[in-house]
Amino acid sequence: MSSLVIVDKQKLENPPLEIHYLGDRVLRQPAKRIAKVDESVRQLAKEMLQTMYSSNGIGLAAPQVAVNKQLLVIDCEPDNPANPPLILINPQITQSSQELCQFEEGCLSIPGVYLDVVRPKVIEVSYKDESGRPKKLKATDLLARVIQHEMDHLNGIMFVDRVGNNLALTTELKKHGFNVQAVKPIA
Incomplete structure (x- = not known):
């Protein structure tokens, strides 16, 4: 897969974008679909990747950098230069497995907080790539x-909204200086 968005996987002293934190209203707004995939979208993806790598992240959604667009950048192997990052534009989950799994999650918008979240183990997602071509992907683990x-970020949802253990949630958020009131639990 040749990528139109080439980024060195390195930490920049001054990443191009600013990550917003839990409690900031921009993180709670539903993102808008991208009508046309053009150079401005690719530039945003590039800057998001640079910002993500600079922050030791493996995923970043446009709303986290105060851009109200349905754009995600993901790289589960940030230390592997041979593994290209994934750029998902207007992603939609088309299928989810019945099988669920629990795993610890963290978020660049809630630094230092790591808590268990239950999610489907396997999903199928359709999206557009950085060329604007429709793609499908089956993802596991x-x-x-x-x-x-x-994708939750695109709907104004933060991972802490999905944490079932209220005691652990409250303890962790307070320990790292976040307002527990900023959590919007999902029933």
């Missing part, structure tokens, strides 16, 4: 989890 986590 970590990749499936990262895609679901980042």
